Amino acid sequence: MAQPGYEAIIIGAGIAGMYQLHRLRELGMRARVFEAGSDVGGTWYWNRYPGARFDSESWSYGYSFSQELLQEWEWPEHFAAQPDTLRYLNHVADKFDLRRDMQFHSRVTAATWDEAATRWTITLESGEEASAPLLITALGPLSAYTLPNIPGRDDFAGPAFHTARWPREGVDLRGKRVGIIGTGATAIQTIQTIAKEVGHLTVFQRTPNWAAPLHNRRITPEEQAQIKASYAEIFERCRQTDTCFIHQADPRRALDVSPEEREAFWEKLYAEPGFGIWVGNFRDVLVDPAANALMTEWAKKKIRERVKDPVTAEKLIPKNHGFGTRRLPLESGYYEVYNQPNVALVDINETPIERITPRGILTSAREHAFDILIYATGFDGVTGPYDRMAITGPGGRSLREDWQGTPRTFLGMLAEGFPNMLMVLGPHTARGNIPRNIEEIVDWLTGLVRYMREHGHRRVEAREDAVEYWARHVEAAASGLLFSQVASWQTGVNRNVAGREEVRRTLGYYGGAVKYRRIAERVAAAGYRELRFA
Ligand code: NA7
Numbered sequence: 001m002a003q004p005g006y007e008a009i010i011i012g013a014g015i016a017g018m019y020q021l022h023r024l025r026e027l028g029m030r031a032r033v034f035e036a037g038s039d040v041g042g043t044w045y046w047n048r049y050p051g052a053r054f055d056s057e058s059w060s061y062g063y064s065f066s067q068e069l070l071q072e073w074e075w076p077e078h079f080a081a082q083p084d085t086l087r088y089l090n091h092v093a094d095k096f097d098l099r100r101d102m103q104f105h106s107r108v109t110a111a112t113w114d115e116a117a118t119r120w121t122i123t124l125e126s127g128e129e130a131s132a133p134l135l136i137t138a139l140g141p142l143s144a145y146t147l148p149n150i151p152g153r154d155d156f157a158g159p160a161f162h163t164a165r166w167p168r169e170g171v172d173l174r175g176k177r178v179g180i181i182g183t184g185a186t187a188i189q190t191i192q193t194i195a196k197e198v199g200h201l202t203v204f205q206r207t208p209n210w211a212a213p214l215h216n217r218r219i220t221p222e223e224q225a226q227i228k229a230s231y232a233e234i235f236e237r238c239r240q241t242d243t244c245f246i247h248q249a250d251p252r253r254a255l256d257v258s259p260e261e262r263e264a265f266w267e268k269l270y271a272e273p274g275f276g277i278w279v280g281n282f283r284d285v286l287v288d289p290a291a292n293a294l295m296t297e298w299a300k301k302k303i304r305e306r307v308k309d310p311v312t313a314e315k316l317i318p319k320n321h322g323f324g325t326r327r328l329p330l331e332s333g334y335y336e337v338y339n340q341p342n343v344a345l346v347d348i349n350e351t352p353i354e355r356i357t358p359r360g361i362l363t364s365a366r367e368h369a370f371d372i373l374i375y376a377t378g379f380d381g382v383t384g385p386y387d388r389m390a391i392t393g394p395g396g397r398s399l400r401e402d403w404q405g406t407p408r409t410f411l412g413m414l415a416e417g418f419p420n421m422l423m424v425l426g427p428h429t430a431r432g433n434i435p436r437n438i439e440e441i442v443d444w445l446t447g448l449v450r451y452m453r454e455h456g457h458r459r460v461e462a463r464e465d466a467v468e469y470w471a472r473h474v475e476a477a478a479s480g481l482l483f484s485q486v487a488s489w490q491t492g493v494n495r496n497v498a499g500r501e502e503v504r505r506t507l508g509y510y511g512g513a514v515k516y517r518r519i520a521e522r523v524a525a526a527g528y529r530e531l532r533f534a
Contacts, residue, residue, distance in 0.1 A: 006032045008134040008449075009122055011108050013098075014042015016138035016424040016438045018089065019063060022096050023446040027453065032130060033098075034122065036107035040093045042140050044085040049163035049186065049376075050173075051193030052082035055214060055330040056433045057274055059227045060246055062088060064235045064439060069095060071228055078273060079216040079330075110390040111135055113419065118458050120420060133458060134449065137386070138424040141431065142489070144384030146496040148181055148377045152355035160373040163190060173372065175199040179361055180374040181353075183208055185329035187376035195337040202344045202368050204353060204361065208318045210299055214330035215273035235436075242512030243432030247280030254282035254291040266298050278328040279432070285324060287480050292322040299323045306335035315347045321486040380497045381489030382427050382507040383407060393418040403427075406505050410462035410470050410530055411520055413445060419461040422448070427507045428474045430516035437513065444520050448528065457533040466530030477511035484510075 008024055010017045013035035024031040037045045054061060058075035069092065076084055093099055110123040120135040145164035147153060161171065163186045178198045180187060183205045195201050219227070227234070234246065241248040254262055262282075269277035284291035300317050307313035316335065337343050351365040360370040380387065383403055391399035397417055402408065408416040412429030415421060422445045423429075424438060431437055452460060478484045484506065487493035492505035509516050523530055 005119075006030050006130065006132040008032075008136055009034065009120065009130060009132040010136045010138055011035075011111075011122070012042060012138035012140060012143075013037070013040045013102050013104070014045070014138060014140050014143075015063075015089065015435050016140070016442065017042070017136075018092060018096075018098055019065070019438060020136055020138055020424060020442045020445070021098055021101055022065075023442055024449065025101070027446065027450055029449070031101060031136075032132070033102040034106040034108050034124065034130070035102060035104050038104050039090070040098065040102070041086045041089045043142065044082055044089055046143070046145075046164050047186070048082060048166040048168065048170075049161075049190050049374075050166075050170075051189040052163075052186075053077075053079055053189065053216070054085065055079060055185075055275060056435075057246060058084075058219075059231075060234055060238055060244075060433055061085075061435055063092065063435060064231070066095075067231075070231050074224055075219060075227075077216055077218050079214055108389055110392070111421075112390075112392045113394055113421075115394050118420070133420055135421045136424065136445065137421065137426065139385035141382045141385075141425055142379040144380040144388055146377055146380050146384075146494055147375055149496045150181075150353055150356055152357060155358050156356050156360070156370075156373055157358040158371050158373065160375065162375045162377065163187075164379070171372065173198045176371040177369060178202070178372045178374060179204065179368060179370040180376055181361075182206075182376035182378065184376065184378055185209075185327060186378070188329040188331050188334050190374060190376055191343075192332055192334045192337055195340055195343050198342065200342045200344070201337075202346060202361075202370070204346050204348050205315065206348050207320065208316050209326060209329055210296075210318055210321075210323045211329040211331045211334055212270060212277045212299075212302075214332050215271070216332060217273075238433060238436050239517075240514065241279075241432075242430075242514060243275075243279045244430075244436035244513045245275050245279055245433045247274060247276045247278075249280060249283040249286075252282055253284040253288070254294055255284060255288065257282075262294065263298060266295070270302065275328070275330070278324050281324065286482055289322070289482065292325070292482055296323045303335060308339045312338050312345055315345055322482060325482045325486045326488040327490060377496065378494065379489055380494050380500065381492065383492065383505075384494070384497070386426075391418070391421070393421075404499070406471070407507070408467050408471055410466045411444075411516075411523070412470075412509060413441060413520075414460070414462040414531070416462055416464070416467040419459050428470065428509050430509045430511070430513040432513060440513075440517060440520075444524060447524050448531075451524075451528065452533065455533070459534040460528075461532050463530055463532050469530075473511070474506055474509055477509060478506040481510055 007029040008031040010033045013033050058080040107125040108122050119131045121131040177200045179202045181204045238244045285295045304313045351363040354362045360368045407427040409428045412426045492507045494500045
């Protein structure tokens with residue numbers, strides 16, 4: 001049965017959808033959130049695997065819009081664990097009474113534009129429909145998880161879990177023989193956590209990643225008071241950096257300083273908490289191959305120092321990409337795990353996985369028997385959540401087909417040819433410390449909605465020339481980065497997804513959040529000339 005009309009439909013009740021609902025309510029709008037899960041939280045609702053936590057400083061991660069919320073909430077650790085983040089998001093949902101306008105257990109499978117009615121109609125998995133003039137997609141860049149395309153995947157007789165669908169009640173791993181596939185940020189957190197309790201752990205590695213210490217610790221009462229007194233400065237600092245983290249690239253170039261000075265700086269960064277060693281490094285490390293090669297050599301030494309067995313250490317050293325050219329996982333004792341007698345590393349380039357069997361995993365060398373299998377095999381990033389829905393615009397235009405190559409957007413917030421569809425953290429937006437990016441985008445979109453209401457506009461669409469400008473600008477911003485030359489979810493490559501196995505795509509805006517904000521604000525201040533209203 002069709003639901004009553006709303007003024008806006010929001011898909012997703014994660015950090016983005018929650019905040020967007022709050023903002024639309026302030027405009028007095030009737031909005032409805034549809035969410036596949038049974039409650040709020042998005043990423044932090046789904047990703048309950050052991051050791052899940054973020055690599056952003058907690059106090060730079062929460063919402064900034066409410067002073068009361070900032071002052072009443074206490075993060076227990078400098079880098080909060082998933083249960084605390086989920087507890088935080090539940091607290092926000094309660095405080096702002098968000099669930100009243102949310103519908104859970106409601107996966108959206110299709111969204112169809114009706115030009116005559118100037119409305120979107122969404123269809124849920126259940127067949128239920130709802131419609132509204134505005135559709136806001138708050139899908140999350142990492143919500144479409146992917147299982148490995150290995151033969152026999154359903155044959156395993158024991159329990160098998162993807163990290164993004166870890167059971168709520170947890171999994172008893174004590175004393176068990178566990179196999180895990182993947183060595184990305186998720187796997188690294190999982191491995192370093194479960195190695196302490198499992199009987200035996202076998203890690204199947206295809207591509208090692210560079211990783212650096214997180215240096216997490218509890219927040220002391222004195223620090224808590226200091227944090228609460230400094231929120232204005234913390235968020236101002238995040239506004240000034242390209243990634244919205246508190247870290248900003250050092251103005252010096254690695255190639256301009258002496259080897260001693262360089263190494264002393266890297267030692268200092270390695271000993272400090274957070275992403276400093278990635279995004280607060282010398283400014284040439286992520287753009288100049290020579291500077292990156294120096295950093296990479298230095299980082300190799302660290303792995304060799306920490307892993308006792310030289311053969312294992314060499315396997316853990318990435319060979320096909322330089323330091324920081326993929327998302328840098330932060331770790332807490334990850335490398336030392338391989339010094340434990342109950343942990344084995346299988347390099348599947350040497351002994352490829354042939355299939356999953358009822359007992360475990362068969363490689364070209366032998367069968368490994370397990371009680372439990374874990375797939376830490378990642379996501380169809382950024383565009384995956386859009387590809388999984390049938391989004392149909394004017395004249396039957398399919399977003400999935402449009403985006404088969406590279407997405408075409410204006411500011412990553414409006415897709416070319418799809419009126420009244422507004423994207424929070426879609427492709428081609430600045431991304432880094434995600435809630436900071438989300439707040440800015442939601443605020444911008446809310447400003448656009450307010451403008452439309454004030455001017456009596458019912459329809460908005462990006463102009464073709466504006467999309468073309470943004471496409472060129474996005475490509476130009478990405479072109480100098482070493483990062484753009486490496487396959488990862490960030491460049492749209494996922495070898496488990498048909499059609500996405502090889503071709504790299506630019507899926508973010510890499511000109512930095514400061515520039516992104518400046519452009520977006522200029523567009524709004526000049527009356528949205530890049531958009532066509534009706
Ligand atoms: P990632 O970073 O995409 O990692 C996925 C891992 O799984 C990676 O090591 C993959 O190897 C591996 N993988 C995927 N499919 C297979 C198959 N079929 N066989 C063997 N190995 C496979 O995802 P994460 O969840 O770790 O992190 C995603 C983001 O979440 C992260 O950047 C944070 O921002 C939070 P590959 O590298 O493809 O060779």
